[in-house]
Amino acid sequence: MTADLVIVGSGFFGLTIAEQAATELGLKVVVIDRRHHIGGNAYSEKEEQTGIEIHRYGAHLFHTSNERVWEYVNRFTTFTDYVHKVYGVHKGEVYSLPINLATINQFFRANLTPGQAKELIQEQAGELAGTDPQNLNDKGIQLIGRPLYEAFIKHYTGKQWQTDPKDLPAGIISRLPVRYNYDNRYFNDKYEGLPTNGYTAWIEKMAEHPNIEVRLNTDFFDESHEYSKNKVVGNIPVVYTGPVDRYFDYAEGDLSWRTIDFEEEVLEVGDFQGTSVVNYNDADVPYTRVIEPRHFHPERDYQTEKTVIMREFSRFAEKGDEPYYPVNTSADRERLLKYRDLAAAEKDVLFGGRLGTYKYLDMHMAIGSALSMFDNKIRPHFESGVKLE
Ligand code: FAD
Ligand code: NA
Numbered sequence: 001m002t003a004d005l006v007i008v009g010s011g012f013f014g015l016t017i018a019e020q021a022a023t024e025l026g027l028k029v030v031v032i033d034r035r036h037h038i039g040g041n042a043y044s045e046k047e048e049q050t051g052i053e054i055h056r057y058g059a060h061l062f063h064t065s066n067e068r069v070w071e072y073v074n075r076f077t078t079f080t081d082y083v084h085k086v087y088g089v090h091k092g093e094v095y096s097l098p099i100n101l102a103t104i105n106q107f108f109r110a111n112l113t114p115g116q117a118k119e120l121i122q123e124q125a126g127e128l129a130g131t132d133p134q135n136l137n138d139k140g141i142q143l144i145g146r147p148l149y150e151a152f153i154k155h156y157t158g159k160q161w162q163t164d165p166k167d168l169p170a171g172i173i174s175r176l177p178v179r180y181n182y183d184n185r186y187f188n189d190k191y192e193g194l195p196t197n198g199y200t201a202w203i204e205k206m207a208e209h210p211n212i213e214v215r216l217n218t219d220f221f222d223e224s225h226e227y228s229k230n231k232v233v234g235n236i237p238v239v240y241t242g243p244v245d246r247y248f249d250y251a252e253g254d255l256s257w258r259t260i261d262f263e264e265e266v267l268e269v270g271d272f273q274g275t276s277v278v279n280y281n282d283a284d285v286p287y288t289r290v291i292e293p294r295h296f297h298p299e300r301d302y303q304t305e306k307t308v309i310m311r312e313f314s315r316f317a318e319k320g321d322e323p324y325y326p327v328n329t330s331a332d333r334e335r336l337l338k339y340r341d342l343a344a345a346e347k348d349v350l351f352g353g354r355l356g357t358y359k360y361l362d363m364h365m366a367i368g369s370a371l372s373m374f375d376n377k378i379r380p381h382f383e384s385g386v387k388l389e
Contacts, residue, residue, distance in 0.1 A: 009241030011040020079193030
């Protein structure tokens with residue numbers, strides 16, 4: 001087929017554009033992805049020994065308050081009533097997170113009311129009152145006081161960045177939420193849940209339209225196929241959701257990312273930790289958290305003899321690693337501005353998604369931003385000949 005539109009990347013951003021272009025405009029769309037599967041980082045599959053659904057690139061929890069996105073995603077899947085909660089281990093004890101009244105009362109061995117707890121934390125945060133924190137460590141103390149900061153934030157953040165928080169910029173955090181009640185729901189959004197039949201079933205449904213052709217194991221920069229960069233750009237409109245620095249051959253330098261190494265293990269026990277996510281807040285444990293995916297779907301009939309867990313280790317990404325979280329140093333921000341100019345000048349190519357814009361996007365944000373790109377750029381181009389830029 002000769003495509004009307006070529007999409008590089010089959011993550012939520014690319015597939016949302018593909019689905020809308022096929023359904024709304026009747027366009028022929030080719031989606032290419034260098035990986036052997038669709039779905040980008042939201043891809044999931046069954047772990048072989050247990051049959052438990054594994055989120056291959058890290059735990060993915062769907063949540064949104066955006067009515068349009070919620071309506072849109074419900075066209076492709078239903079959602080379970082899963083509500084995400086996280087626990088954390090500090091000095092051999094398990095605490096409720098994010099920091100709430102249960103955490104505070106357990107930590108201080110107290111029976112404080114919301115008002116008393118607030119007073120206590122404000123008093124402790126007063127240690128650095130009126131100063132201008134120059135690093136993340138001082139900022140943390142100023143926000144929630146030294147005791148809670150050092151127990152729950154300092155070492156966890158240090159492990160995430162593999163850097164002592166004293167050497168991290170204060171700007172990484174603007175607030176540290178403390179809840180003066182017993183609400184330990186992780187997300188505050190109006191809608192939350194997991195796709196009933198899994199992420200991959202949802203994602204495949206988005207690509208189901210007969211006008212959409214997905215080509216896997218196909219890299220945009222590999223010239224051996226008909227939808228490579230050099231063959232397509234200038235001839236067929238392109239939506240590019242790969243790394244923006246890669247597109248321009250790193251002409252302005254590399255943008256830096258953090259990545260995660262997952263250590264997966266099948267255990268001969270039905271239930272390892274009783275919940276889906278346990279953080280390890282202290283420095284003596286090298287991983288940041290342990291995911292036990294069976295708990296994402298308590299409604300499923302999983303076997304009870306075995307379970308699977310994933311330990312997460314965070315580090316800076318090198319070339320060849322999966323880029324997960326933008327580091328966003330000031331050098332990165334300067335480079336990004338130059339890449340944005342180059343991207344804007346690239347005719348008939350639109351840059352979108354997490355990698356194409358160098359922005360951490362939750363799934364609902366990637367989908368919402370793709371719907372906007374479709375409305376504001378793709379539709380006007382194909383319906384009224386407005387230039388794509
Ligand atoms: P991606 O999903 O990254 O898709 C980009 C695709 O482009 C990839 O498939 C890639 O292979 C392909 N590609 C790149 N370069 C090329 C090339 N040269 N040629 C062909 N194909 C190419 N969101 C939530 O809402 N909740 C969560 O709990 C959550 N947890 C997350 C945990 C982690 C560790 C990460 C990294 C992300 C998480 N997200 C979560 C975010 C979610 O993964 C993103 O919103 C989503 O991936 C964005 O989709 P995307 O299409 O922009 O990018
Ligand atoms: Na452009």
